[in-house]
Amino acid sequence: MASFKSASQESAAKRIGSFLAKLVKHQIFIPIAALLILVIFNLIADPSFFAISLDQNSLGNPVFSGYLITILDNASELVILAIGMTLVTAASGGQDISVGSAIAISGSVMLRVLCGTNSRPEVLQAPIIVAFLVCCVVAMLFGAFNGTLVAIFKIQPMVATLILFTAGRSVAAWINKNELPIISDASFGYYGNFIPGIPIPTPIFIAVACMILIALVLKFTNLGLYTQSVGINANSSRLNGIDPALIKFITFVILGLCVAVAGFIKVSRFSTINYSVIAKDIEMDAILAVALGGNALNGGKFNMGASILGAYVIQFLTTTLYKFNVVSSALPAYKAVVVIILVVLSAPIVRDKITETWKKLAPVKIAKEAS
Amino acid sequence: MQDGAILEMRGISKYFPGVRALHDVDFTLHEGEIHALMGENGAGKSTLIKVLTGVYSKDAGQICIKGSSGSVSIRSPEDAQKIGISTVYQEITLCPNLTVAENMYIGRTKGSLTHWKKINTEAGKLLDSLGIPASPTMQLSSCSIAVQQMVAIARAVDMECKVLILDEPTSSLDDQEVSKLFRLMLDLKAKGVGIIFVTHFLDQVYEVCDRITVLRDGKLVGEYVIGDLPKVQLVSKMLGKELDDLSGIQKNADEIYVGRTEVPVFEAIQLKSSANIKPFDFAIYRGEVNGFTGLLGSGRSECVRAIFGADKTTGGTIRIDGKKARISKPLDAMKHGISYLPEDRKRDGIVGDLSVRENIILALQVMKGFFRPFSRAQAEAFADEYIKLLDIKTASSDTPIKSLSGGNQQKVILARWLLSNPVYLILDEPTRGIDIGTKVEIQKLVLKLAAEGKSITFISSEIDEMYRTCSRLIVMRDRRVVGELRGEDLTQNKIMATIAGGD
Numbered sequence: 065m066a067s068f069k070s071a072s073q074e075s076a077a078k079r080i081g082s083f084l085a086k087l088v089k090h091q092i093f094i095p096i097a098a099l100l101i102l103v104i105f106n107l108i109a110d111p112s113f114f115a116i117s118l119d120q121n122s123l124g125n126p127v128f129s130g131y132l133i134t135i136l137d138n139a140s141e142l143v144i145l146a147i148g149m150t151l152v153t154a155a156s157g158g159q160d161i162s163v164g165s166a167i168a169i170s171g172s173v174m175l176r177v178l179c180g181t182n183s184r185p186e187v188l189q190a191p192i193i194v195a196f197l198v199c200c201v202v203a204m205l206f207g208a209f210n211g212t213l214v215a216i217f218k219i220q221p222m223v224a225t226l227i228l229f230t231a232g233r234s235v236a237a238w239i240n241k242n243e244l245p246i247i248s249d250a251s252f253g254y255y256g257n258f259i260p261g262i263p264i265p266t267p268i269f270i271a272v273a274c275m276i277l278i279a280l281v282l283k284f285t286n287l288g289l290y291t292q293s294v295g296i297n298a299n300s301s302r303l304n305g306i307d308p309a310l311i312k313f314i315t316f317v318i319l320g321l322c323v324a325v326a327g328f329i330k331v332s333r334f335s336t337i338n339y340s341v342i343a344k345d346i347e348m349d350a351i352l353a354v355a356l357g358g359n360a361l362n363g364g365k366f367n368m369g370a371s372i373l374g375a376y377v378i379q380f381l382t383t384t385l386y387k388f389n390v391v392s393s394a395l396p397a398y399k400a401v402v403v404i405i406l407v408v409l410s411a412p413i414v415r416d417k418i419t420e421t422w423k424k425l426a427p428v429k430i431a432k433e434a435s
Numbered sequence: 436m437q438d439g440a441i442l443e444m445r446g447i448s449k450y451f452p453g454v455r456a457l458h459d460v461d462f463t464l465h466e467g468e469i470h471a472l473m474g475e476n477g478a479g480k481s482t483l484i485k486v487l488t489g490v491y492s493k494d495a496g497q498i499c500i501k502g503s504s505g506s507v508s509i510r511s512p513e514d515a516q517k518i519g520i521s522t523v524y525q526e527i528t529l530c531p532n533l534t535v536a537e538n539m540y541i542g543r544t545k546g547s548l549t550h551w552k553k554i555n556t557e558a559g560k561l562l563d564s565l566g567i568p569a570s571p572t573m574q575l576s577s578c579s580i581a582v583q584q585m586v587a588i589a590r591a592v593d594m595e596c597k598v599l600i601l602d603e604p605t606s607s608l609d610d611q612e613v614s615k616l617f618r619l620m621l622d623l624k625a626k627g628v629g630i631i632f633v634t635h636f637l638d639q640v641y642e643v644c645d646r647i648t649v650l651r652d653g654k655l656v657g658e659y660v661i662g663d664l665p666k667v668q669l670v671s672k673m674l675g676k677e678l679d680d681l682s683g684i685q686k687n688a689d690e691i692y693v694g695r696t697e698v699p700v701f702e703a704i705q706l707k708s709s710a711n712i713k714p715f716d717f718a719i720y721r722g723e724v725n726g727f728t729g730l731l732g733s734g735r736s737e738c739v740r741a742i743f744g745a746d747k748t749t750g751g752t753i754r755i756d757g758k759k760a761r762i763s764k765p766l767d768a769m770k771h772g773i774s775y776l777p778e779d780r781k782r783d784g785i786v787g788d789l790s791v792r793e794n795i796i797l798a799l800q801v802m803k804g805f806f807r808p809f810s811r812a813q814a815e816a817f818a819d820e821y822i823k824l825l826d827i828k829t830a831s832s833d834t835p836i837k838s839l840s841g842g843n844q845q846k847v848i849l850a851r852w853l854l855s856n857p858v859y860l861i862l863d864e865p866t867r868g869i870d871i872g873t874k875v876e877i878q879k880l881v882l883k884l885a886a887e888g889k890s891i892t893f894i895s896s897e898i899d900e901m902y903r904t905c906s907r908l909i910v911m912r913d914r915r916v917v918g919e920l921r922g923e924d925l926t927q928n929k930i931m932a933t934i935a936g937g938d
Contacts, residue, residue: 197848285802286808289793292786299783301774303745304851305801365788 084422092356095373098356098406102380104389113387118263120308123250128263131383139379140267141167141326144274145346146353146375148319150366155291155308155315156214157363162206163323165232167343170203170327172236175245175337175372178252183243192252200324207230207320211313237339247335256332266328274325275372282368291315295363306380345396349378356406440501441466441629442487442520442598447496449482456482459496461654463498463599463647464629465725466501469620471640471661472633474650475673475731475896480633483650484600488522488871489515501597521591529587530576535562536571539590558589563590565619581612584620584748592623599623600631605639606732619641634915635732635915637666637935651675666935673730674898685883698722699861700741701773702868702889706751708741710734714751716855718741719890724881726893726901729911735894738911739861740891743768743775745783760847769802772858776848776865778894784848787837791829792818794836794847798855826876845885849877859890866895878904898930912936 087093106113116130137396145163152160152216177198180189183227206228213224247253282288298308326346331337355361356377357370379400385398408414437443442464448455457479464470474480485491485783487498489509497506501517509515511577515522529538536551536558552633556573567585569578575586584604591599601620603614620630620643633643640647640661647664649656649672656672664672699718712734727735740746742753744762748861753760755771762768768775777783786794795818796809803809809817818832825846829839836847845865852860862881866874881904885891895901902907909932918933 161852284806284808286805289789289797289800289808290805293787293793296788297782297786300777300786303743303765303777303783304798305764307764307766333879 078385081102089368092370092373094358094406094409095356095370097409099373099380102377102384106384109388112305113384121258123260125258125260126263127258127265131387133381135376135383136271137265137270138267139376140265140271141329141343142346142349142353142375142379143271143372144322144326144329145319145350146357146371147274147278147368148315148322149289149350150354150357150359150368151291151315151369152221152319153351153359153361154295154363154366155294156221156312157361158214159347159354159361160225160316160319160376161222161347161351162210162225162228162232163319163326163347163350164343165229165236166203166206166320166323166328167327167346168233168236168337168339169206169239170199170298171331171337171342172239172339173202174199174328174331175247176239179240179245181238183245184248186248188247188249188252190223192255196324196328199328200321203324203327203425204317205321207316207318208313211316212319214316215309215312233339236337240337242339243427244336244338253332253335256329256334256373267333270325270329274322276337278368287314288366288368292365296365342388352403353378417420437463437465439465442501444483444487445497445499445501447483447486447498448485448494449491450494455653457486457493457653457883460650460653461658462655462929463658464631465646466597466629467624467627468645469624469632471644471647472631472650473640473647473669473673478650478673479653480650481602482653484522484602484631484633487515487598488512488520488600494691510787516596519573519595519597520600521594521596521598522602523584523587523591523604524602527591529583531574531576531583533575534571535569535573535575535578535586538575538586539571539593543594561589561593563585565592566621567619579612581608581615581888584608584616588619588623592628596628598629598631600633602633603635604632605634605636610753613639635730637669637730638913640669641666644879649673667932670730670931670935697755700756702754702757703742704752704754706738706741706753708737708746709749710737710746710771711914712737712741715909715916717909717916719892721883723907724885724891724893724905725907725909726895726905727909727911728894728898728930729900731896733911733934734914735911736863737914738909738916739863739892739894743773743861745775745777766801769787769798769855772851772856773861774798774855774857774859775861776852776863778863778867780845780848780867785836785844788835790833791822791836791839791847792832795821795832795850795854798851799850802855817850817854821854825850825853825880845877846873849880853884857889857893860892861892863894864896865893866897866900899929902930910934 113131116128116132118126119129121127149160149163152158165275174195176189177190177195178192179185182189183389210225210228213219213227214221217224255270257265259266290301290306293304293306294308294311301308326343330343351361353375354371356374357367357372359366359371381399382395385395386392390398440463442462444460444462447460447462450695460479460483462483472480472483482491486493487509489511490512498509499506503518507518509518509520530541533541536555539558540554541563555571562571564571565585567582569582569586569588575583576922588599588601603807608616618630623628632640634640646658647669648658649669651673652675684814697720697753699720702718704716705714706717715738717738727738729735733842737746741748742762744764744767748763753762760771762771765775786797792814796814799817800809813936815832821827822829822832825838827846827850828843836844839847849865865877876901881891881893893901902925906925907919907921908930909916910920910930912934917936920929920933
């Protein structure tokens with residue numbers, strides 16, 4: 065009887081052990097683990113980090129506030145960009161480093177349409193939806209420009225997008241004749257802040273909508289299969305009837321759309337634009353989100369959920385550092401340290417080692433606890 | 436050393452884990468001769484060359500070279516160059532963005548200062564003396580491929596080489612360029628250089644070479660003076676079939692092609708593609724198995740790639756069921772019910788990181804359309820059906836295809852195309868690199884599909900397989916169709932004679 069019991073315990077322990085080993089191996093483990101470490105660290109350092117309260121903002125509307133809300137809110141642009149960046153990475157095996165500059169352009173276009181000829185208009189010169197659609201078209205055209213260079217001219221993505229990276233912010237300034245347009249209409253600010261009466265920041269809704277949209281696209285089209293197939297083996301894909309150039313091109317256009325949405329949120333937050341600062345370095349964070357999600361940066365298989373989670377982890381980290389009064393100029397250095405740790409941890413060599421250790425340790429530990 | 440010999444290799448052996456790449460091979464090169472080194476894939480040609488040039492170290496045997504007493508040890512390509520062995524590879528290994536002269540002297544100038552003017556004059560003299568139409572200050576990339584090849588040879592010659600190895604130098608040249616290259620080779624020969632010429636083109640061997648050494652399966656078959664070895668004998672030596680031994684094999688009468696009057700399933704007239712093949716005519720009928728045969732590099736794969744639209748077609752007409760059709764990309768062919776299993780499974784066939792299931796459904800999914808993905812359940816049903824049907828050994832349909840064995844990967848690709856239910860199936864080397872059991876299974880499957888009314892084009896390097904499965908063979912040599920064999924003509928002797936051509 066006793067021996068039977070211990071045997072079943074042992075097999076249960078083994079099962080849990082192998083489950084844990086599998087989890088460690090799974091792609092989404094790294095962003096989850098990183099998130100858990102950040103949560104635990106904050107819990108120990110200052111549990112009030114997780115407090116959410118219902119306050120009134122300057123306009124007298126009830127709004128939720130707290131670090132968690134800040135994280136979810138501020139991560140929105142990054143999450144949206146990470147979606148497009150994941151697809152570009154998967155299909156082309158490279159990254160688009162021009163998204164920050166492209167946000168400056170699309171934001172500038174948006175303001176230009178809303179302001180018309182006057183940079184400080186009393187009333188909006190065009191409906192917001194029209195401005196947004198124009199901004200989408202322009203951003204997708206710039207995406208198409210990058211996509212053409214990569215897919216047709218076969219230029220390395222990072223080199224191809226370097227062009228827009230360099231020129232983008234001056235193009236943005238040129239669109240508004242280097243003036244600083246300011247929108248005084250309060251309704252424009254709804255999209256980057258709060259809609260009166262709704263206590264949750266609007267960017268969170270927009271990000272969630274984008275996530276739902278991409279989930280539906282991946283489920284109801286072959287975008288996922290085609291991009292991965294092209295990224296893994298373009299030759300085979302072509303012989304199976306897929307047009308690799310077209311697929312790469314499309315991913316860049318989709319990223320362009322993501323840029324337009326992110327740009328809209330960005331300019332709506334402040335109702336104005338600073339060409340040289342808006343969305344600065346966001347391309348690096350977007351690429352990092354893809355990498356943190358465990359996706360190979362040289363293309364091929366991807367996991368969209370992991371990328372999105374990666375984006376939230378990055379924002380969580382940034383906010384945590386702000387909370388501990390790290391000055392903003394020192395922020396990148398701190399971030400770099402954390403990133404090094406995460407990237408090393410997610411390297412296959414290290415992960416295989418961790419998996420091995422898990423397999424050896426876990427059953428022993430659990431068996432001990434059980435007895 | 437023999438009289439007049441410039442290089443002697445004796446009893447050379449080279450082993451790789453599990454493979455005997457070279458076993459007790461002798462090779463002798465005389466002063467002022469062009470010596471062809473022949474053999475099919477895996478015969479050991481490139482291993483022998485790599486041993487000679489110091490890329491591989493030999494496991495046994497010795498190498499003697501004129502001018503050095505006793506055997507020499509060659510441990511690196513630099514060693515080889517020092518004792519006068521130079522190599523020009525198939526792909527040009529020069530720097531396209533440097534000038535001709537810079538390419539000729541790079542890495543060979545002494546001291547830190549380089550007198551470019553002097554070097555340019557010297558290079559000019561050398562180019563002139565070899566009759567190479569290039570100026571020293573031209574950028575290399577602005578020269579034609581043939582001239583680039585010649586510059587590589589000039590560089591080798593200037594290093595005072597006694598032995599010059601030319602590894603497939605003509606595969607990317609056109610006829611005129613080839614004759615220029617041959618003139619240069621003959622000049623060098625007259626100057627006493629020994630040239631080892633590796634090529635797949637039989638006609639070229641008979642045009643310039645003095646002697647032939649044939650290797651097969653890592654062993655020496657023999658060394659022959661060119662006049663003593665008719666082409667057909669050479670082919671039989673390379674393929675390892677004695678002409679008369681095998682002529683008695685019985686052929687199944689049912690499979691023999693008889694002149695048909697019905698409309699072909701697929702017909703190509705003077706089809707041409709970007710892959711440098713001569714225009715060819717081709718037709719296949721319902722329920723027929725035919726094949727393209729020829730030595731490696733004869734253009735057989737290029738023909739089927741043109742049919743499928745894998746290479747850009749540059750001319751000719753295609754008729755499907757008698758109706759004119761346009762095939763400009765693989766998807767066009769797929770929509771006409773044509774499937775193509777490519778020769779290079781790893782490069783063109785599998786999508787390595789995707790699962791067996793995704794690999795199986797890929798072609799059918801693409802034909803169904805971007806906006807109409809199969810449900811997971813449907814995809815799984817398809818995958819499970821074919822895993823069972825073809826007995827694919829895989830842990831599950833979720834396993835990435837790259838972790839399967841070669842034979843099972845091939846079956847997955849086969850499953851992919853069977854699932855798309857083609858009218859006309861092209862199989863290019865479906866049996867390469869897989870175990871014998873699977874080979875037989877695939878051949879049986881081919882015959883079964885044909886019996887069900889499908890048309891199949893089957894290509895294999897192994898003549899036996901072609902002979903067993905095909906009722907009609909299109910024979911290719913040097914990138915053109917040189918014959919068609921069927922019925923009583925379809926014998927091993929006849930096949931080899933046609934491959935060899937001429938006599």
